[in-house]
Amino acid sequence: MNLISFLNSPAAKKLGWALCGLAVAGMAILPMTHFGSNAELFTLTLMLTSIGVAINWNITGGFTGYVDFGHAVWFGLGAYVTSMLMAISIKLDPVTLEETVEADGLGTAWGPVPAIIVGALFTGLCAAGIGRATMRLKGPYFSIAMLGTLVAVREIVRVAEPITGGGVGLNLPPYINRPLFYYIHLVLVVVLGVFTWWLRKSQFGTNLIAIREDEIGAEMRGINTIATKVAAFSFSGFSTAVFGGLWAYQNTSVDPDIAFIETRTIDAVLGTLFGGIGTVLGPILGSAGLFWLKEVLWARFTESHLIFQGVLLILLVMYMPKGIAGLFDTRGTSLATIWSKWMPSKDESPDASPTPKSGSGKPVVDTVATSNEGAV
């Protein structure tokens, strides 16, 4: 039995899941061992954050086929709304040297749990509203619109100084408990991983794949494509915002440039592509692998690590379009496949009926069913 056929066998799949279980168990007992120093736990918490964001990105980008280049906006919004609800400012009296703590941001000074929940819900609503508008666009146009959304929201936050603190940002009540944050993130990522596994199996998840594969066909077969894709997008935003809120609390301060940093999107996209876009395990394996690469290797090249990142992205798209999971599961997809539907190209299937394409000189109305016009 050669390697490829073994990797595609059910036994390999079982082995894969067993290894995942083992990894989770290992991570669960880690803080109790001597490897679980606060610094280690903090790094691992950041890794779990990037895994969580990638899983959420994969729900819209991988399952639904809407490649979101501005996904960091949901992370940033979650972080900011949470911060605005929790923010405090510490003032030092220059004469008496007494510290006074005042509520900042929205002036509510809530506790972390309600703030994170409200922040995530608000972000979910925003995602639904923005998604309803931007998801009319297809393929790369949607990606660019979302990139624009990220930039626009960041600038809005910068301008809305009275409640967001402007470019300086906000401070949160400091609370450092690395093991607690670590466990919260671990549980969230496991729950999210199981959720996406279930989602992929569920009718709703299959409908998402149907939208990715052929949106007009999905609508014709009775799937309410707008409601379905916006619901998925909204959930993705909500769930990303939970990680954003936790990150803000852990970071004890936010400012627009760090909360809405583009790199967070790039990491999610890169991690998912590395692991296998449109698969359940892909974003988890890919983001973990990418994070490890960054920490271990790229920390040595502080100035040039982005070059490695770019080269990796190019190599991935060229030579491993289906990522790591593509070796196991032939049913994954690739960015090229997702986008090829929106690109003018030759019909890829040789056995499809030889239909003249519109735009080949003469107007041929018979083929308009394949165009986007009139699409929902």
Added chain:
Amino acid sequence: MTVDTLTPNAPTGSPLLTAKGVTKRFGGLTAVNDVDIHVNEGEVIGLIGPNGSGKTTLFDCLSRVQTPEEGSVQFRGQDITNKRPHKVAHLGLARTFQVIRVYRELTVLENLELSLQWKNVPMSKRMLRPGKAVTDKAEKLMDFLLLTRLRDDRAGALSGGQRRLLELGMSLMSDPKLVLLDEATSGVNPSLVEEIKDRIRTVNKELGISFLLVEHDIRFVKDLCSRVVVLNYGQKLAEGSPESIMENRAVIEAYFGADGDEESTVIDDGKVSS
């Protein structure tokens, strides 16, 4: 072979689909111009015409992929001119496409399961795996359409003819009242064409599902349809029994004298090939 899992309709012969004055323009090109068409319950209607005569655009207008600029479409007594396509699908109008639309990354079984419209299923159940009843129905249909051995294959791996059959199965999954078939036999080998013809006839006779089909194979149309509508340059040229259409002067001219069309069209042995 049985199709007993599908719910039979009781054909009453009353109008099922009525389109009046449908007009669709693309810029300066009027693809469909003031076309009236109706399908009664239990009927199989053929829609023929030279390339570029607006058949698929008319299909698109009927199934709401495109919105007609003028005219109205009634289906089962409801005005569907401005309804979303999935709502129209829920009413019982299914269609296939000229360029095959199956979900290439999903298996044959998943493709079929997905095509059940969920119209009577509560929201809570929609989130779960398709139930046994759905899978059973999909398996019966696979059996009926000779797809059983391909159950777990990716649809992208199927041949053109198998995909046509799968698409037909997907349209039947939801117990439709009317199926619009867009070139169900193009790119399909002759023996499979006979199978498709046989399946359509069975479904029509036993379940009372009506069909409106776009076809270039005149023999196929003659064997199946009770009435044929001919389109040319987006307008209705003729309508009548297959025999009367075959003898219609204007129809023969439209096929022969496809003026300046680079693809010459010949009627040969009862079969129009381009």
